[in-house]
Every structure is written in structure tokens, then in C-alpha cells.
Amino acid sequence: MKSGSTLFLKIAVILMGIPILALCIFLVPEIANFAAELYPDIAYLKYLVFIDLYAAAIPFYFALYQAFKLLSYIDKNKAFSELSVRALKNIKYCAIAISTIFAVGMPLFYLVAERDDAPGIILIGMVIIFASIVIAVFAAVLQRLLQEAINIKSENDLTV
Incomplete structure (x- = not known):
């Protein structure tokens, strides 16, 4: 296969990482400070x-x-291959x-949503949880199909 045939998908993978990096650098400290402002009596909430x-x-x-x-x-x-x-x-x-x-962090989202009266925060957390579960199931199905294809390929190689 040509080495550039998956170039678009590789660029898409890189482009998926850039916004999350920007969120980690710029938005996560703001969210943590906001949570600390909502609950000044719980000092460690920011670090959680x-x-x-x-x-x-x-x-x-x-x-x-x-x-x-x-x-x-x-x-x-x-x-x-087994590498895949x-x-x-x-x-x-x-x-x-x-x-x-x-899922473990959902109580934190609940605390912030309760005090700020913003139920959308909990919804965002739930969407991330369920999207990750869907990706895990999809990867498991692909893994199993690929393993079966490898097994069939190795059986065919042995019979020829």
C-alpha cells in the first residue's frame, strides 16, 4: 500500500490532539479555579x-x-498482524x-453543577463517559474481527 494513503487519517489524529492540549493548558486551570471559588471551604477541590x-x-x-x-x-x-x-x-x-x-470524577461535576446551577456540566460528563464506552466497545469488536481474520489467514497459509 502506498505510504501516503492514510495521510488524511494521520492528520485527523493529530488535529484531534491539538484542541485537547489547548483545553488542558488554558481551560482546565480556569475550571479548577472556578470550582475553588464556588467552594472556598474545600481547599483541595481545585487539586481534585x-x-x-x-x-x-x-x-x-x-x-x-x-x-x-x-x-x-x-x-x-x-x-x-498481532501488532494491530x-x-x-x-x-x-x-x-x-x-x-x-x-465516572469517578462525576461527584466533582455534581458539586460544581449544584452550586453554579448548571446541569449541563453533568450532561457533558455523561456524554464523555458514554462516548468512551462506545469507543471501547467498537475497538473490542474490531479487535475480535481482526483476530479472527488473522486466524483464518494463518489457517489458509498452512493449507496452501
Whole structure:
């Protein structure tokens, strides 16, 4: 396969990472300061918000890296290999981790939404949780299909 055939998807993966990086640099400190202003008696709330949102960014970027590696495997005609299965498995685990981190952080979102009277904050958290679950299920299905295709391919190689 030509090495540039997945160039558009690689650019899309990079472009998906840039807004999240901007959010982590500029918006997360504002959200943490806002939460600290809403609850001045709970001083550590600011740091919990930092931990929750930055901890979710780590598996996100690892999943983007795995997607980039998967696209590189496709360029090198290694799409039907154990490396691709492993990349999909890592993407699945990252999506589960993001969903878990946000589910654990939902009480923080609830506290901020309760005091600020903004139920949309909880809705945003729920959308992120369910989107991550959908990505995890999709990656698991692709992983299983790819593993089955590899098994069929290896059986055909042995019979010929």
C-alpha cells in the first residue's frame, strides 16, 4: 500500500490532539479555579479537578498514539498482524480508563453543577463517559474481527 494513503487519517489524529492540549493548558486551570471559588471551604477541590481532568488526558493521548501506530501498520501492509490487534486492545483499555476516570470524577461535576446551577456540566460528563464506552466497545469488536481474520489467514497459509 502506498505510504501516503492514510495521510488524511494521520492528520485527523493529530488535529484531534491539538484542541485537547489547548483545553488542558488554558481551560482546565480556569475550571479548577472556578470550582475553588464556588467552594472556598474545600481547599483541595481545585487539586481534585486538576487530577481528574489531567488524568483523563493521559489515556486520551496514549490512544491517539496507538491510533497513529495502527495507521502506520496499515501503511506498511501489516494491518493483519498481532501488532494491530495489540494497538486496538490498547485503544480499548484507554477508552475504558477515560470512562472510569470521568465516572469517578462525576461527584466533582455534581458539586460544581449544584452550586453554579448548571446541569449541563453533568450532561457533558455523561456524554464523555458514554462516548468512551462506545469507543471501547467498537475497538473490542474490531479487535475480535481482526483476530479472527488473522486466524483464518494463518489457517489458509498452512493449507496452501
